Structures are given as C-alpha cells and as structure tokens.
Amino acid sequence: TLARIKALFQKISDNGLDNVSEVDFKSCGDVHRDLDLLKMKVIELQTQLYDLDEDYQPLHTKLHEIDGIEKDLEKYQDHYRLSMSQLRRVHTRINQVWQEHKFQHDSARTALQTTELQCAVIKAKICDQSAHLSTKMDDIRHHMIRAKEEESGATTSYLAHISNWYKAQSASASSQKSTREIEWEEELAVCDRLLLGLNDFSKGLKAMRKEQRKRVTHSEQVMEQLNTQKSDIEQKINSLETEAIAKLDAVRQRFILPTPKSSSMLINIPRIFGLLSFFFFPPSKKKKKTGQQR
Numbered sequence: 001t002l003a004r005i006k007a008l009f010q011k012i013s014d015n016g017l018d019n020v021s022e023v024d025f026k027s028c029g030d031v032h033r034d035l036d037l038l039k040m041k042v043i044e045l046q047t048q049l050y051d052l053d054e055d056y057q058p059l060h061t062k063l064h065e066i067d068g069i070e071k072d073l074e075k076y077q078d079h080y081r082l083s084m085s086q087l088r089r090v091h092t093r094i095n096q097v098w099q100e101h102k103f104q105h106d107s108a109r110t111a112l113q114t115t116e117l118q119c120a121v122i123k124a125k126i127c128d129q130s131a132h133l134s135t136k137m138d139d140i141r142h143h144m145i146r147a148k149e150e151e152s153g154a155t156t157s158y159l160a161h162i163s164n165w166y167k168a169q170s171a172s173a174s175s176q177k178s179t180r181e182i183e184w185e186e187e188l189a190v191c192d193r194l195l196l197g198l199n200d201f202s203k204g205l206k207a208m209r210k211e212q213r214k215r216v217t218h219s220e221q222v223m224e225q226l227n228t229q230k231s232d233i234e235q236k237i238n239s240l241e242t243e244a245i246a247k248l249d250a251v252r253q254r255f256i257l258p259t260p261k262s263s264s265m266l267i268n269i270p271r272i273f274g275l276l277s278f279f280f281f282p283p284s285k286k287k288k289k290t291g292q293q294r
Contacts, residue, residue, distance in 0.1 A: 006042055065255075066255060069255065073251070076244075076247065083240055084237065084240060087233055087236055090233055091233045091237070094233065097226060098223060098226040098230065101222050102223060105220060105223060108216045108219060112212040134195075136187075137192075140187055
C-alpha cells in the first residue's frame with residue numbers, strides 16, 4: 001500500500017491528473033491539495049510502519065536469541081549424548097569386571113574355608129602322629145640304653161645314659177653292634193624321616209593357606225578399587241545429568257514460561273520445548289521423518 005501511494009504521488013507530481021483514473025485515485029479537484037493529502041498519507045503509513053517495527057523489535061531480538069540458543073542446544077545435545085554414552089559404557093564394563101572378581105573372590109574364600117577345615121584336621125593328625133613317633137623314638141632309645149646297661153653292668157642314671165648314648169653314636173665304629181641295636185637304629189632313622197616329612201607337609205599346608213589368603217585379599221583390593229572407579233563414574237553421570245537439567249531449566253525459564261510483557265510476542269517459542277525434551281526423550285524414526293518433511 002505504501003509503495004502504491006508513493007508511486008501515485010510521484011505520477012501526479014510529474015504528470016498531474018491526466019493519466020490517473022478515478023479507480024486508482026479520487027481527486028478533490030485541486031492537484032496541490034491532492035498531493036498534500038497523498039504526502040500526509042505516506043507519512044502516516046511510514047509512521048505506522050516505524051511504530052510496528054519498534055513494537056516488534058523485542059520479538060525480533062528474542063527470535064534471534066532463540067535461534068542462537070537452539071544451535072547451542074544442538075551442540076550441547078551432541079556433547080551430552082557422546083559423554084553419557086562413554087560414561088555408561090565404562091560403567092557397564094566396570095560392573096562386568098567387578099562381577100568377575102566377585103566370582104573369583106567367592107570361589108577363593110570358599111576354597112580357603114574348606115582348606116582351613118581340612119588343614120585343622122590334618123594338623124591335628126600330624127600332631128598326634130608326631131607325638132606318637134617322638135614317644136616311640138624315646139622308647140627305642142630307652143631300650144637301647146637298657147641293653148647297653150645290661151651288657152656293661154653299669155648303674156648310671158637314665159639321663160647320663162642318654163648323654164652317653166649320643167656319645168656312643170659318634171664312636172660306634174669302635175664297638176660291634178648287635179642285630180637288635182641295628183634294628184633300633186634303623187627304626188629311629190625311619191621315625192626321623194617320618195617326622196621330617198610331617199613337618200614339611202605341615203609347612204606346605206601353611207604355604208597353601210597363605211597363598212589362598214593372598215588371593216582373597218587381592219580380590220578384595222581389586223573390588224574396592226573397582227567400586228571407587230564405579231562411584232566416580234556414577235558421580236560424573238549425575239553431574240552431567242544435573243548440568244543438563246539446570247541448562248534446560250534455565251532455557252525454560254527464559255524462553256518457554258511467558259511473562260506478562262512477553263506473552264503477546266512469544267508465539268512460536270513452544271518449538272524450543274520439543275528440542276529441550278529431545279535430550280531425555282529421543283524421537284522415534286517416525287517423528288524424525290515427520291520433522292524432515294516439515
């Protein structure tokens with residue numbers, strides 16, 4: 001309309017009313033008067049356009065801000081999805097490794113408990129057998145001393161005979177031993193070997209228990225480290241979600257919830273809400289297709 005009136009004003013100003021039809025313009029009969037009226041009309045329309053521009057300038061500014069925040073949200077959405085995906089993958093992997101070590105820990109602890117019960121029984125038997133062998137060896141030595149006493153007719157004390165017996169062992173080459181003495185010595189040697197074997201077996205049981213305890217302790221340490229790592233990942237996930245919620249809430253407070261001043265202007269802003277909800281409620285393929293068509 002403004003352009004048409006400007007063109008009409010220029011046409012009348014250049015050529016008068018000769019080439020102007022009554023359909024386009026109804027003259028008052030005075031060309032100068034007509035030009036003044038057209039000029040006033042042009043000024044009026046320009047003033048209205050200026051007022052409209054002033055009225056809608058905040059809306060243009062707000063729409064520009066919305067475009068900016070929409071691009072920023074799209075970038076943040078990509079960052080959020082990538083970071084959350086990586087954190088959840090790490091969290092899942094830590095859970096898997098933790099379950100594996102938990103199984104190993106339970107198995108090692110069960111084996112340790114079983115071994116300790118068996119070792120207690122075996123150790124008791126070893127102690128009984130060792131005591132029996134020690135008693136038997138003392139009896140053999142006593143018999144050997146008694147035999148020596150009977151041969152020599154000596155009446156020395158039992159303790160003195162034990163001391164003399166050990167001395168006689170080093171000087172056995174000087175005297176000829178009887179068959180019974182040889183059997184006793186062989187039996188003593190067998191008992192010594194049995195005692196040595198029992199002691200070695202007891203040491204082996206102790207080393208085995210120590211190794212199993214070491215495995216249990218190691219599994220517990222690894223599980224504790226994994227729990228710490230899992231807690232750190234969960235804290236990062238919570239921080240990322242809290243940050244995203246705070247960002248979305250700030251955008252919601254600024255652009256979605258209308259104020260009395262802006263409620264008449266923010267007409268197309270609800271489209272931002274769809275973008276915000278896209279963070280936690282991704283659209284289906286059908287919705288994506290609809291968005292592309294639109």
